[in-house]
Amino acid sequence: MTGEVISQWMKKTGPDSDVVISSRIRLARNLENIRFTNQASDDELKEVIGKINNLLLNNNKFDLNLLELGDLSKNKRNMLVEKHLISPDLSEKNINNAVALSSEEIISLMINEEDHLRLQVLLPGLQLQEAWEMADKIDDYLEQEINIAFDEKYGYLTSCPTNVGTGLRSSIMVHLPALTMVNRVKKFISAISQLGLAVRGLYGEGTETVGNLYQISNQVTLGRSEDEIIENLIEVTHQIITQERNAREILLKEKEIFLKDQIYRAYGTLKYAYKISVEEAMKLISNVRLGIDLGIIEDIESTILNQLMVIIRPATLQVLKGEEMTIEDRHIYRAQLIRERLQ
Amino acid sequence: MLCQNCQENDAKVHVSKIINGEKEDIYLCEECAHITGDLDFGLDFSFNNLLTGLLNNQFHPHHKINLSNNNIKCEFCELTYDTFSKSGRLGCNECYNSFTDKIDKVLRRIHGNNRHTGKIPKRAGEKVMAKRKVKKLRKLMDEAVAKEEFERAAELRDEIKELKDEIGE
Ligand SMILES: [Zn+2]
Ligand SMILES: [Zn+2]
Numbered sequence: 001m002t003g004e005v006i007s008q009w010m011k012k013t014g015p016d017s018d019v020v021i022s023s024r025i026r027l028a029r030n031l032e033n034i035r036f037t038n039q040a041s042d043d044e045l046k047e048v049i050g051k052i053n054n055l056l057l058n059n060n061k062f063d064l065n066l067l068e069l070g071d072l073s074k075n076k077r078n079m080l081v082e083k084h085l086i087s088p089d090l091s092e093k094n095i096n097n098a099v100a101l102s103s104e105e106i107i108s109l110m111i112n113e114e115d116h117l118r119l120q121v122l123l124p125g126l127q128l129q130e131a132w133e134m135a136d137k138i139d140d141y142l143e144q145e146i147n148i149a150f151d152e153k154y155g156y157l158t159s160c161p162t163n164v165g166t167g168l169r170s171s172i173m174v175h176l177p178a179l180t181m182v183n184r185v186k187k188f189i190s191a192i193s194q195l196g197l198a199v200r201g202l203y204g205e206g207t208e209t210v211g212n213l214y215q216i217s218n219q220v221t222l223g224r225s226e227d228e229i230i231e232n233l234i235e236v237t238h239q240i241i242t243q244e245r246n247a248r249e250i251l252l253k254e255k256e257i258f259l260k261d262q263i264y265r266a267y268g269t270l271k272y273a274y275k276i277s278v279e280e281a282m283k284l285i286s287n288v289r290l291g292i293d294l295g296i297i298e299d300i301e302s303t304i305l306n307q308l309m310v311i312i313r314p315a316t317l318q319v320l321k322g323e324e325m326t327i328e329d330r331h332i333y334r335a336q337l338i339r340e341r342l343q
Numbered sequence: 344m345l346c347q348n349c350q351e352n353d354a355k356v357h358v359s360k361i362i363n364g365e366k367e368d369i370y371l372c373e374e375c376a377h378i379t380g381d382l383d384f385g386l387d388f389s390f391n392n393l394l395t396g397l398l399n400n401q402f403h404p405h406h407k408i409n410l411s412n413n414n415i416k417c418e419f420c421e422l423t424y425d426t427f428s429k430s431g432r433l434g435c436n437e438c439y440n441s442f443t444d445k446i447d448k449v450l451r452r453i454h455g456n457n458r459h460t461g462k463i464p465k466r467a468g469e470k471v472m473a474k475r476k477v478k479k480l481r482k483l484m485d486e487a488v489a490k491e492e493f494e495r496a497a498e499l500r501d502e503i504k505e506l507k508d509e510i511g512e
């Protein structure tokens with residue numbers, strides 16, 4: 001069911017999910033001869049939503065459910081942001097824009113974001129090729145009924161010149177706790193960036209990353225085919241996976257007690273804490289996840305942690321609770337949810 | 344340090360982005376990092392700065408581009424090049440024609456390339472092919488007229504009309 005707190009896909013694992021959390025394909029498309037979102041009139045924006053709505057009414061091949069953002073509460077909108085189904089911009093604007101979601105929330109079609117259409121396919125683990133094939137099919141389905149702005153020379157025309165051509169942004173989210181522990185991440189990031197890829201990490205206070213999560217995506221969208229872009233990213237991802245696994249093995253061999261201590265302390269805190277911030281929880285979840293992947297912790301599944309990473313975030317937490325909460329109350333409720341799920 | 348987005352709260356979240364080997368750092372408060380989606384979304388505003396920097400470079404004296412040129416306007420959406428160079432966002436598909444020389448340079452700098460080699464959509468692709476054919480036929484028609492082969496020219500004219508009707512022009 002769309003709109004539930006946990007997306008169906010989060011309950012599943014994918015290939016190489018000890019390192020790769022998720023794979024994402026995003027295609028930017030615009031409707032021909034309708035001004036792009038930033039220049040469009042209200043009527044034009046409504047026209048775009050209307051066209052997609054009609055398409056879904058006539059032939060809803062991918063079983064998409066259209067939600068106008070203006071109809072949703074702020075927490076519900078932010079929950080969609082926290083689940084990576086819509087962009088923060090779409091949530092903030094929430095006038096004349098919409099999102100169409102598949103029941104498993106693998107497919108998300110944002111309407112009137114920076115481009116008229118932003119199609120996203122999100123799969124667990126390393127499944128970039130699969131995600132692209134699915135996105136390609138949905139793109140064909142949309143194009144059958146809707147005139148898409150396409151230029152012989154420049155390809156798919158987008159509002160921002162950084163997306164023109166294929167309109168394709170492919171990305172993976174990786175969990176790199178061991179590379180972080182052995183201080184290799186910075187070196188790695190600079191190496192990856194030489195290959196035309198962007199790396200983003202979430203940092204907390206100081207220099208340590210929160211949750212040891214990084215997103216890697218292609219930058220160039222023009223002059224390379226979709227297959228080239230995706231193959232390049234897959235190749236780099238395989239190298240990252242190898243490096244991270246090596247680092248884990250070395251740590252386990254040479255720093256077993258240190259590692260076990262870190263992992264069990266994290267597990268203990270999550271299991272028994274009565275108050276916890278997002279930052280602390282993300283850090284501990286990362287350690288427990290490493291414990292599961294190394295076979296040190298065996299009584300919980302890593303998909304539970306994937307789900308926890310989403311439900312502990314502020315908006316989702318409040319949707320779950322069904323009410324607005326103060327920061328203090330959120331810390332208490334967050335700890336409660338984590339305890340319940342880890343018992 | 345203050346958050347670079349809201350300029351209000353203390354920056355606690357540090358995000359790095361690397362484009363073509365150049366690292367860009369951005370510092371946000373927790374709230375803004377949350378709003379910008381931390382990992383998956385957002386940050387386009389930081390990239391945007393970089394992009395508009397790139398666009399504005401064209402106004403730099405070293406680049407010897409006539410400033411009055413920047414008031415060119417897209418006929419279809421009314422966006423001026425000046426506005427585009429500030430926002431980094433184009434207003435419609437016609438903008439790519441309206442600002443073609445400048446956009447071409449921008450694209451080369453961003454992508455190191457200016458020609459799409461990826462997917463061609465089925466229907467729009469057919470249109471592209473038909474347009475190419477119309478261009479070719481026009482040339483042949485002009486040649487026929489020049490050679491005073493009026494019968495041939497009339498045939499070509501009909502063919503062009505048929506093609507144009509097909510693609511709805
Ligand atoms: Zn801020
Ligand atoms: Zn325009």
